[in-house]
Amino acid sequence: MKVGIVGLTQSGKTTLFRAITQGKAPIDEYGGKSNIGVVAVPDERMDWLVEKNNPKKVTPATIEVIDSAAKIGGDQKTKITADLYRDIQAVDALIHVVRAFTSPAGEPPTPGKDARDLTEELILADLQSVETRLTRIEKSLHGVKQGATTPQTMERDLLLQIKDTLEAGEFIKSLSLTPDQEKLVKGYDFMSQKPQIIVANISEEEIGQPESEAVKELRAYCEESSIPMLVLSAKVEAEIAELPEDEQKEYLEAMGLEKPARDRLIAETYRSLGLITFFTAGEPEVRAWSLRVGSPVVDAAGTIHSDLARGFIRAEVGHYDDVKSAGGWEEAKRAGVVSLHMKDYIVQDGDILYIRFKV
Numbered sequence: 001m002k003v004g005i006v007g008l009t010q011s012g013k014t015t016l017f018r019a020i021t022q023g024k025a026p027i028d029e030y031g032g033k034s035n036i037g038v039v040a041v042p043d044e045r046m047d048w049l050v051e052k053n054n055p056k057k058v059t060p061a062t063i064e065v066i067d068s069a070a071k072i073g074g075d076q077k078t079k080i081t082a083d084l085y086r087d088i089q090a091v092d093a094l095i096h097v098v099r100a101f102t103s104p105a106g107e108p109p110t111p112g113k114d115a116r117d118l119t120e121e122l123i124l125a126d127l128q129s130v131e132t133r134l135t136r137i138e139k140s141l142h143g144v145k146q147g148a149t150t151p152q153t154m155e156r157d158l159l160l161q162i163k164d165t166l167e168a169g170e171f172i173k174s175l176s177l178t179p180d181q182e183k184l185v186k187g188y189d190f191m192s193q194k195p196q197i198i199v200a201n202i203s204e205e206e207i208g209q210p211e212s213e214a215v216k217e218l219r220a221y222c223e224e225s226s227i228p229m230l231v232l233s234a235k236v237e238a239e240i241a242e243l244p245e246d247e248q249k250e251y252l253e254a255m256g257l258e259k260p261a262r263d264r265l266i267a268e269t270y271r272s273l274g275l276i277t278f279f280t281a282g283e284p285e286v287r288a289w290s291l292r293v294g295s296p297v298v299d300a301a302g303t304i305h306s307d308l309a310r311g312f313i314r315a316e317v318g319h320y321d322d323v324k325s326a327g328g329w330e331e332a333k334r335a336g337v338v339s340l341h342m343k344d345y346i347v348q349d350g351d352i353l354y355i356r357f358k359v
Contacts (some may be wrong), residue, residue: 001290002064004088004267006122007097008072008114012201012234015065016097019262034087035067041270041277041288042263045320045350046283049279049286052328060259061277061288066091071258072121085125085191093195093273096227097264100214101184105259111218119225120169122191127166128157129188155184164293166192195272198222199265200231207233208256228268232261276349279320280304291347298343302353311359315341320350 007013014035019038050058068088088094096118098111104317111185137156144150158181162172171192177185178247185193200215209241211219240248251261270277275290278300289303297317300310318329318338326332327331347353 001093001273001275001358002066002091003093003095003273004085004091005065005067005097006070006072006085006088006118008099008118010103011097011099011114013097014067014283015238016095016199016201016232016234017358019234019260020065020266021065022241023238028245034069037065038062038305039065039266041266041290043277043288045277046286046288048324049281049320049352053281053283053286055125055281055283055286057287058284059285059287061270061290061294063266063273064094072118085122089189089191090211091194093197093269094191095269096196096198097201098198098218100200100212100218100231101206101233109214111200111214111220115218115221119171121168125168126161126188126190126192130163130166130191133188134159134163158184195274197265197272198227199234199267200230201234204233204236208235228272230261230265230268232265237262275347276347277355278347278349278351281352282352295347295357296343297341297345297347297353299346300323300353301343301357304355306359307359308355311357312342312343313356313358315345315356317341317345317347317356318352320352321350323352 005017008123017037020039022039023178040062041062046058046060047088062294066088070085070087083289096115098114098118100109100111102108134156136158137152140152141150141156144153150293158177160186162175165172165175172185172190173193173195179348182355198218200218200287202212202215206212221227236255237260240251241262243251263282268325270290274293276293277288280289281288289300290318291300291303298309298312301312316338317340322335322337323329323332326335326337332338
């Protein structure tokens with residue numbers, strides 16, 4: 001899964017990228033190309049599974065994070081084009097960073113306006129893509145009998161509906177598209193169709209303080225737009241991320257924080273992607289796997305290896321909470337909290353799976 005970070009110039013999006021990747025990913029300070037890193041999804045359940053199984057290998061679930069190279073706002077006179085976001089067009093979700101602190105030049109924050117400005121950018125980029133495609137479709141329909149239904153006319157009609165939505169200033173994700181329509185537009189990778197999380201980037205001095213009027217303004221916008229929002233200081237998070245682990249704990253305690261805000265952000269992003277975590281655990285490896293909410297266990301088997309799905313017989317399933325309460329996998333089996341399921345069982349977040357298969 002991939003997540004793109006977007007934001008106006010000076011919003012702190014690259015600083016947040018550095019915090020999320022814990023300073024391990026290379027940074028292009030000049031903004032000429034996108035920054036890319038892979039981060040582990042924090043999950044305290046892994047700690048117990050590792051302690052219990054003492055595996056040779058530990059593999060957490062991961063998300064690829066891309067810091068867009070696009071420079072928007074400020075003194076940038078950027079022409080709005082779909083190409084502006086080409087480097088993050090194929091991501092599955094967006095993290096939108098909004099400045100909620102006074103700039104070094106003394107400019108007060110205007111987070112509500114900034115959020116709307118970037119929203120407009122995303123909508124206009126999508127609108128340009130739609131108009132370009134509509135022009136091509138209309139050319140291909142010359143000679144087609146009026147009123148005839150073809151794949152091109154169906155695509156045109158859907159794009160016209162999307163065009164009306166975008167021109168009204170609404171995101172494409174506000175439309176109730178059928179599964180067939182979703183397939184039809186999937187290849188476009190529309191920016192305004194992706195799940196989005198807004199990050200209010202505050203100053204260090206505001207940590208632990210009541211929300212400022214600027215943050216309240218942004219929160220009102222997020223509630224109005226049904227967008228989840230997190231508040232953090234990207235600068236502080238980046239400083240924490242670059243410290244050794246033992247010093248991180250001391251720093252967090254001094255700041256009155258329980259855990260880094262980046263952990264909450266990664267977890268919220270994971271949820272916004274519609275993902276759950278299931279586990280495989282044993283002496284060779286303890287591993288966390290990502291899976292779409294509502295997926296059957298045969299899909300989970302295929303996530304592990306295609307042979308497991310092809311030769312699927314049944315799955316042994318025990319939920320993490322039950323297995324931990326019992327004291328381990330074998331104890332859970334004796335307690336009767338591990339059950340056998342066929343391929344249509346819907347995997348739940350926290351399930352531990354053992355797949356029986358034959359190929």
